[in-house]
Amino acid sequence: MRAPKGTFATAAAQHAGLPQGTVHKQVVIVGNGPSGIALSHMLNGNWPYYNGQPHPTDEDLTARLAMEPQGLSIVEQDLQFLSQGLEGRSNNAVSLLFDCLNLPCADLGVDSEPLLGWQYHPDKYVDHVVLGKGPPGGSWQTMDGSVLTISLSRWMELPGLDFRCFGGGGPPICRDSRASVASLAKYYSDYVKLRHLQSNFRCGTIVTRVTPLPDNQWLISGVEQAGDEGAPDLPFNYVTSHLVLATGNCDRPNKLKVPGDSEPFVVYSLLDIERMVKQGKLGEHSDPVLVVGAGLSAADAIISCRFHGLPVLHAFRRSSGDPGFVFKQLPENMYPEYHKVHQMMTDGGKSYKNYRSLPEHKIIEIRPDNKVRLMGPGDNGSSACYVIKVSAVVALLGAQPDLDFMPMAGAGLGVLKDLPVASRSNPVHIDPFSYECSSAPGLYAIGSLAGDNLVRFVHGGALAFTSHIHKQMTSEANDTAEETVDV
Ligand SMILES: Cc1cc2nc3c(=O)[nH]c(=O)nc-3n(C[C@H](O)[C@H](O)[C@H](O)COP(=O)(O)OP(=O)(O)OC[C@H]3O[C@@H](n4cnc5c(N)ncnc54)[C@H](O)[C@@H]3O)c2cc1C
Secondary structure: OOOOOOEEOHHHHHOOOOOOOOEEOOEEEEOOOHHHHHHHHHHOOEEEEEOOOOOOOOHHHHHHHHHOOOOOOHHHOOHHHHOOOOOOOOOOHHHHHHHHHHOOOHHHOOOOOOOEEEEEOHHHOOOEEEEEOOOOOHHHHOOOOOOEEEEEHHHHOOOOOOHHHOOOOOOOOOOOOEEEHHHHHHHHHHHHHHOOOHHHEEEOEEEEEEEEEOOOEEEEEEEEOOOOOOOOOEEEEEEEOOEEEOOOOOOEEOOOOOOOOOOOOEEOOHHHHHHHHHOOOOOOOOOOEEEEOOOHHHHHHHHHHHHOOOOEEEEOOOOOOOOOOHHHHOOOOOOHHHHHHHHHHHHOOOOOOOEEEEOOOEEEEEOOOOEEEEEEEOHHHOEEEEEEEOOEEEEOOOEEOOOOOOHHHHOOOEOOOOOOOEOOOEOEOEOOOOOEEOOOOOEEEOHHHHOOOOHHHHHHHHHHHHHHHHHHHHHHHHHHHHHHHHO
16 A cells, blocks of 8 residues: 655656646645644554444444444444434534544543554555644644643544653643643644654645646645745645645634724734733833734733733623623633633723723724724714724734635635635535545545534544545555456
8 A cells, every 4th residue: 555655756747847846645735733633643554443342422333333344443444334423513424433432422521531542554654745834733833822722631632642641851731621832832743753754744834826737636836934044945846636725724814804904013813912022012011902802812812911911901892791702601610711801801890900891892993103993882872983092902803714825715615615715604515524625526625624623623534534545545456456357
């Protein structure tokens, strides 16, 4: 099964006019976050096996597992049959299957032993490359390191490396509590080294263009950022018949969409606020920072501003008593900091120095002199506009995938064809058992792009794709063997 690593210009011979130096790969993965890493791990030959133990609560799943041929990896089994009737927090059946086997009863709050073991088969290696903008870990490398995950740390693990055993000499890490973003960023990047995946990773690379070729092949073009300052970026080209998009959902933050929303003091990530503090642009005596949004990221920004002693004005559209705030879905004992922010929002800031909430407010305009025009509730149920002076605006309103490098910027790939792809409301339309895009043969999407928004579910896409390509390769090998016999 092992294919030659990085066969130069195999496809170039087939497709005249390809750029010089084009490298052929069986699989090209764009995006080196948890989903790209999980897929590379399986394509490297690390396969999951059912250990024969009954599922603690799902007798039907146990029965189905018993009916599949024993001794084979889950990769080789019938994923459609095994995942029948499963329900949970992903819409993708194979993601639910993997989750049931890897973290049985996770949603019941029980830490049951996994029903999976892993075996390494070097002969199952599939030739692939993982391209990604930064170090392995994807979006976890670009978030503020001090923030804690929503998920328990054991839900953030990748196969074969216990989160507790990693961290080299630091304080012991508990799998039943939340992890810091910084520890996860290190875990994912160390994972690639410790699981010997490095040779498949090409980090510091940006894919700038994908071009469809005849016979359902794809040309992937991009640049590798030069290590040395001033040195030119190096262009690269790959050609493949299996292009996997694992580019996540964080590259294009939602903008305020008001005049002035690109002023230099208007930022869209907590890291930018931290940077401004470090540069001395923000401090205790600055005008207030205007935080816009009412989700967990906005709450993280408020916590961070208060940590740095910055005065905060906090604008959001909902009323302060709205029952739909995300904080209400989180148990208070595990997420005390978010409940504190929710309390501040409800209180309006009366009891909290240096914080004032502005519920039911809209930003109308941001002026270059740091003045912001807002509209909020006025007298007698009317609306009123007024102007405030701020030192910075940080708007945390969610993000969208950036598929500008795809033909027609990815138009038509979503479940709702006429709308742009968005992980929650419009994921890429995929075949549930191969993760192949319904509208583009040879193109696949995994992870957030396919609607698997939590790390514990990104393994589903990795399993489905590995199973699909393994079965495809086996069937091609059988066809070739039959042809040989016929001759
Ligand atoms: C603030 C925040 C908190 C979160 N908390 C949790 C949590 O507690 N638990 C949980 O399970 N999930 C959480 N998530 C979701 C989690 O981030 C995703 O589930 C996970 O990272 C998805 O992995 P991915 O590999 O699909 O994408 P990503 O992690 O987004 O990685 C994709 C990578 O591909 C890169 N890329 C994009 N385009 C290109 C290109 N053209 N060329 C090269 N590289 C490219 C991106 O820059 C990115 O680095 C959180 C997300 C956010 C934003």
